[in-house]
Amino acid sequence: MTTCVMCEEAITNPVCPACLHKGVRQWLLEQSETRLADDVLDTTVRDIIGGSTDCIKCHSPMGVCAYCYTKDVFDVIKRRPSLVNDYLVYFNFDLEHMGWEQSARLITDDHY
Numbered sequence: 001m002t003t004c005v006m007c008e009e010a011i012t013n014p015v016c017p018a019c020l021h022k023g024v025r026q027w028l029l030e031q032s033e034t035r036l037a038d039d040v041l042d043t044t045v046r047d048i049i050g051g052s053t054d055c056i057k058c059h060s061p062m063g064v065c066a067y068c069y070t071k072d073v074f075d076v077i078k079r080r081p082s083l084v085n086d087y088l089v090y091f092n093f094d095l096e097h098m099g100w101e102q103s104a105r106l107i108t109d110d111h112y
């Protein structure tokens with residue numbers, strides 16, 4: 001079983017950062033958040049690390065799991081608290097609800 005280079009958990013949902021990024025970027029551009037979209041791109045480039053798992057979409061080798069990638073993206077998104085709720089809805093890979101989603105919920109609770 002291949003594990004993520006960041007969290008060392010098994011990669012059970014092998015979609016690579018590059019594939020996930022397409023959706024995130026499109027969403028940010030729809031919100032006219034060009035600056036955030038560029039910052040997310042920087043994060044994405046950093047997280048594209050080859051590993052021994054193949055992405056189920058583009059078949060590129062990947063080393064960072066969807067959870068760690070969406071957490072890194074969240075660190076950028078949370079600068080716009082008004083976007084956090086939608087981000088949770090569209091890109092929630094925090095399947096155990098124990099990691100970054102918990103701090104995201106705190107932001108949405110504050111905001112709404």
Ligand SMILES: [Zn+2]
Binds near residue numbers: 004007066
């Ligand atoms: Zn990980």
Ligand SMILES: [Zn+2]
Binds near residue numbers: 017058
């Ligand atoms: Zn991919």
